[in-house]
Amino acid sequence: MRGGTIGVLLRHELRMLMRDTRMLLITFGVPVVVFPALIFLMRNVESREEQRLERTVFRYAVSPELDADARSLLRRVVEAGVPRDAGVEAGAVEAARPAEARNDATFRGDPTAPPPMPARFEESTDTSDTDVLVAPDPGDARTLRLAYRADDDFSRAAASELRDRLARVRNELRDSILSAAGLPVAPERVAAVESVNVATPEREGGALLGLMLMPFVLLLLLTGGSIAAVDTLSGEKERGTLETLLTTAATRHDIVRAKQLAIALLGFGLVIVNAANLLAYVVLGVVPLPESLALSLAPFDLVLIVLLLAPLTALTASALLLLSGRTSSYRDYQVAFFPLLLVFLAPALASMLPGMELRSAVAFAPVTGIGVAIRELAVGERDFPFLAIAFLSTALPALWISRLTERALSTERLIEPARARGTDAPPGHAHPSMLFPRHVLRWFALMWAAFFTVSLWLGESLELREQVVLNLVVVFGGGSLLMIRRYRLPWRETLALRRPPALAWIAVLIGAPAGYVTGIGIASLVDAFLFPVPEGVLEAFGDVMLGAELPLWQLLLFLAVLPGVLEEIAFRGVLLHGLSRRLHPLVLCLAVGAVFGLFHVSLFRIVPTAYLGTLLAAVVVLTGSIWPAMAWHALNNAIALVPAHMGWVGVDTRLPAWSYAVAVLALVASWTLLTGGHPRRHAALQGRDT
């Protein structure tokens, strides 16, 4: 039944789209016509430009201060007409990257044709009308100074040409002098360099394809899908058909799925049309490919690539549909589309950066992870656990956004903004704190961006204490304060500033070490089964934490007490409070833990810190007070710091297996103390467990 309804809706969506001739023309017709037109134009301009350069006569003026030797050298250079790429230097430095050299030649035209002759030079006496003025350098009379204007194409080209010729003639001169002086070997054989590209053409082709494929597909998915998206929700709203559709028996889920499928199909259609288009030009020889380009993608890798593109397609379709749902007209949509395009293109371009590796935090970045995964697959590298992570990292946001769209379809604002907020309705009683639960995650996303930027750009240049102060005091403390003030949140309730039950302190004393040890256990499990942490990373991390030669009391202050207080205020105070009304207590603790984990940027720390964050959230929820969580957090960090600082343990110290069992038991005991002592519960539990 449901599949049937989605089918009916999808057919309907596609029929509507296919009848929009203007849309079809723009989406499919324009690229088919514009693309070859652009290629022709560019090739035409390029060849004309080349011809023009060959016919060009550059004018140069010679300063009267130039001595006779320099003049004769200059004359020899400009009159000789040394052919470009004649290989004067080839003997000395043999730049043997054959593939690249050939690529270059191929793109410029027929590779077998002789290199073009350079432009001619003509001496001019009128210095105001010359491209280059040759004069002795005021500081060193033996150096020739070529004065040119960088804002003038001719002047720049003339200077560059003259400089190249001078360099070649200089080399010849030097070599002849060296030979005359009796150098026992040919001068060009001294320190000769030869570099050889050992990558197979297939791998090189794969690398090129992997680099370009995802951004190419993404751009087309977005532009093609966008045209469907704007019609399918913004358009429905503008035409007034959305309300009609929402009163049919189709579920929101079916409506959203059908619309997403329509968007994805249109985007995908555009990818196919353009790929076929490109292929046709390659086959027809309109677009020359580098001769050495070879591609041999195993069918299995191709399947994996297509699989990886599926969540990307879903994510773009969901995001476009959500955007369309959140905007009330075509115009609104168009305004909002550009930022969305940037939001997608930035991570897509990030995946093109050199040195990206899938086996890193990159795998967790939506879109970027897919791009890097495809790059690796295209050169035949399959890292299955991380391929799965990259897949999920994009698929999960796609699902989440699609849920948001379904929810957006149930909100009054979607249908008719003006009427839902009827002006003659009685006035309400707003308090900004009512909006906080809906905004809290945005604030933390902002804080995360600030935190990430700080660690990325300033991490190297700041010393430990400065980093701690910037992150903890400014980002976490300042961010929390801003949120409390902006939403006029009640201090005591938000930060759970209440006296905890006395047993909670004992629970902390038992629980913090137990939590620390079980955390190490979890980290080892992650290391063993998910992503191994290189030893070097751990050492580097240890160095950062302990290498700062601080006295122990400062180390404890900056790395145990301050995080204990300020991170608790931000995460177990403000964040927990903001999310508490919307989530089940268990989900709440996991969510707070997950957000906390994401703030510990390096990959190997995410899971253990998320675990600690979850435990701390549970402490606050169970005791209704933030104080035990602060103590637990500070104690946890102190346990991590002191033994290492004192040199009692090293990076390679391993805990005995029984210690984990003891820790689990201690954690259970701590939990019992926290739940059993008739504690005052956090608001998150009120009304839920009675």
Add this chain to the structure above:
Amino acid sequence: MTGAGRGVVRVEGLVKTFVDEGRGEVRAVDGIDFTCRPGEIFGLLGANGAGKTTTLRVLSTILAPTEGRAVVDGHDVVRTPEAVRRSLGFHSASTALYPRLTARETLEFFAAVNGYPAHLVEARVEALMERFGIAAWADARVDNLSSGMKQKVSIARTVAHDPPVLIFDEPSVGLDVMSALELRGLIAELRDQGKTILLSTHIMTEAERLCDRIAILHRGRILGEGTLDELRSATSLHYLEDIFVHLVRGSA
């Protein structure tokens, strides 16, 4: 099942609030009760912003109620919204038609998407086009039809899946006199076929002539409810307009 019989619409203690970022909580519907039975036109009469559209949108499950419950044809609007929508046809000035579909495609789509048996859709669509006099324009695109013809297609698509309950939200807004008259005739005809009809309007004559029972809605509350005669005897006033003004002023 929920206790209400086939085709019955029952609303109990219905509250709908909006959170407006500027003004905070707004109570658009503030605790209303009414029941509407098959073969009856029940009118919600009120000024703009009285809560008529919000009530009808809750009944058609576009909006979720904040408090209270509403049952349509035995289905709860919160628990089984799809079943509710399958049981009703919703028509308002803002429920537009797809301009790029033909009249026939429009009816086929709405019958199919509302779960009308696939093998009966074609016959149903033919019958509707005959009955509403749109057969001659069946294959013309909707955006090429006259506004009167669009109106007919719109009513036909509302009843395409033959639902027991029909909701008309301000149906005659924007229509000329003759079109409005024709529309009222169609609605009365549907009532006579045994459909349960809920209709909102701010036009007194429309309520007087068409509705079997009327609820006067003001600021989200029902100020008076009954047949025109019951309202007259309760207020000792004759004209509906006077009754309306009397009740609204009395509530202030």
